[in-house]
Amino acid sequence: KQEVTQIPAALSVPEGENLVLNCSFTDSAIYNLQWFRQDPGKGLTSLLLIQSSQREQTSGRLNASLDKSSGRSTLYIAASQPGDSATYLCAVRPGSNFGNEKLTFGTGTRLTIIP
């Protein structure tokens, strides 16, 4: 059974710093990995989707990397801003045949950017 872990559970950094959030998964047979952001009391907003054949994806100040063989992904946030404060979740989709789109989620990292 796939297990997804995000450590640390909470992280506080001063504004302007670069930071890395970690996601690890136990079964390397994944189809893709998706990073989400969740603000308090809100739904999930997709940030980046990285396919199993890709090594990284970039969107603005965000960069996600994927090392499937080691079961790890990182989300790099450059020049952090107070508006980046949120919970960040990663989720993996199994690499079985088409038609299996159920994601397994990590428990998230709650990020606080200190002004």
Add this chain to the structure above:
Amino acid sequence: DGGITQSPKYLFRKEGQNVTLSCEQNLNHDAMYWYRQDPGQGLRLIYYSQIVNDFQKGDIAEGYSVSREKKESFPLTVTSAQKNPTAFYLCASSMTLTNYGYTFGSGTRLTVV
């Protein structure tokens, strides 16, 4: 704009009542999902549907029921059999047979009073 709409945003249930949470999408996605989120826990899958008139139990289906009569709609009923229904409920959708990701709604917070 395409998206997923969940309603209501807040819902209060009395003991012994059934309540239904609405989820509608206009993304033309085939698959739809219901997740439950509790503080300090990850998202747990309740039910999912990959095609109209078909749905499957997730990891915590007991006390819940769903229907999928239309592609756009996937309502979740929380029955009186669900002993601890207070939680944040999230609906999501995706395209099957593609490598696209998930799209989520804004959630419904259910509280038992």
